[in-house]
């Protein structure tokens with residue numbers, strides 16, 4: 001298996017013919033790819049939807065904010081001008097790590113206006129991840145928040161800057177903090193104040209060029225950056241917002257992290273804004289806060305990961321809020337148990353829509369008018385007629401119809417390679433991407449996710465690369481070897497367990513603290529530890545890590 005794209009590490013632009021010429025032609029001719037870009041997205045939406053409400057929520061000061069499309073246009077234009085005054089230019093990579101506050105929309109679309117390339121981080125990321133993203137993306141700025149959820153992001157920025165200095169990474173990125181107390185950093189307010197009146201920053205990026213970088217869930221030592229183009233992503237959102245039934249009446253509650261691909265595009269924030277609907281940001285996903293927001297804002301739609309959907313089901317009867325406005329509840333990011341999917345309609349009064357997507361591209365949805373059986377028991381089918389799917393066995397041959405196998409895909413919005421590195425395991429020489437999922441395709445084309453072949457733990461939608469966390473644990477002087485495996489969990493679907501080989505085992509708590517101190521997102525800290533003197537013989541005669549992880553996972557079930 002060879003990779004189709006050679007991306008030299010130093011090259012942060014998309015390689016020429018990222019999508020081979022004949023495919024690009026085909027996608028243009030089919031009308032999938034157009035000349036539209038994210039730079040003109042808000043100016044264009046403001047022309048169409050001017051006084052309609054675009055964004056509602058709290059800003060970084062905790063104050064309630066409501067922006068119409070016209071106001072969002074002005075806000076993003078002013079911030080874009082201020083960012084330009086701070087030397088942020090077209091093509092510059094800018095890390096964005098913000099919670100679900102209204103500033104998120106202003107910052108992201110201001111960057112798009114400039115033709116800058118946002119790198120979407122999760123609020124949960126810590127210094128090891130942020131440092132890695134800045135270094136790999138060669139980011140010139142890092143936009144974060146002062147404090148959120150009791151965590152000091154300025155302290156995180158300080159650690160990152162000193163880590164980068166130690167590694168000899170230059171230049172040092174400009175840190176912009178969306179807070180009054182920006183400390184030694186630049187506040188977002190100061191950036192806005194440096195805007196030049198009347199000056200409109202309006203880049204004209206290449207529609208088929210790089211628009212932003214998403215982060216992969218990862219299966220390797222360090223998470224990979226996913227390059228998405230204006231044309232591919234806008235197209236995917238057009239299809240996804242149609243399948244999700246978006247209109248000017250849509251009012252979407254955003255409780256999952258805003259920067260996640262699901263929340264951005266399935267149909268997500270951008271899909272709702274594309275149709276003149278309203279995005280309601282909520283920083284607190286707990287049912288009490290979310291139900292209050294649904295009642296107060298008459299939200300029609302929400303996207304959840306399975307554990308949140310289960311929590312909402314479990315608490316619905318205890319919280320007296322009016323959820324009658326809710327029409328569609330999307331669930332995705334991890335397999336949603338069929339029994340739970342069947343409860344959404346009767347207990348929450350919404351149509352359940354399963355979303356099986358990936359930041360690399362391909363998105364499958366159940367359709368809103370599908371019979372309940374299909375909506376509950378499958379993960380849907382692709383949103384585009386241009387999506388190609390092959391289900392192959394481990395030898396690379398197509399399986400018989402209805403059989404389980406590895407999901408391979410290619411299409412008008414699925415990447416052809418990661419940025420800054422070739423991953424020969426993930427792409428074949430025909431440009432197909434291997435998602436690492438084991439699926440079955442029913443005769444009607446609907447996919448059912450049956451399992452996973454990749455070395456990843458899916459902890460309630462949050463992805464953990466086994467290798468990344470093993471590497472952190474291997475840095476501990478008393479850890480001789482370690483394998484991170486998934487253990488089934490009723491609520492999260494899976495939790496992580498580190499199987500540690502140590503002659504003098506530290507306690508589980510000590511190892512958890514050790515991983516935390518290395519600066520990784522809390523969801524990646526192993527939930528459980530098992531200790532032994534040696535790995536048990538696998539009995540399969542293989543010594544590969546993947547085989548070992550599989551063997552241990554079965555053992556721990």
Ligand code: OOB
Pocket residue numbers: 216217261262266331332333334335336354355356357358359360363379435436437449452458461463
């Ligand atoms: C979404 O994106 P990622 O990049 O965080 O993770 C993708 C992976 C898939 O390959 C699959 O392993 C898993 O997450 N997954 C599901 C699923 N949805 C995602 N597994 C079973 N059932 C589902 N419904 O997670 C993502 C991106 C866009 C939309 C929705 C989810």
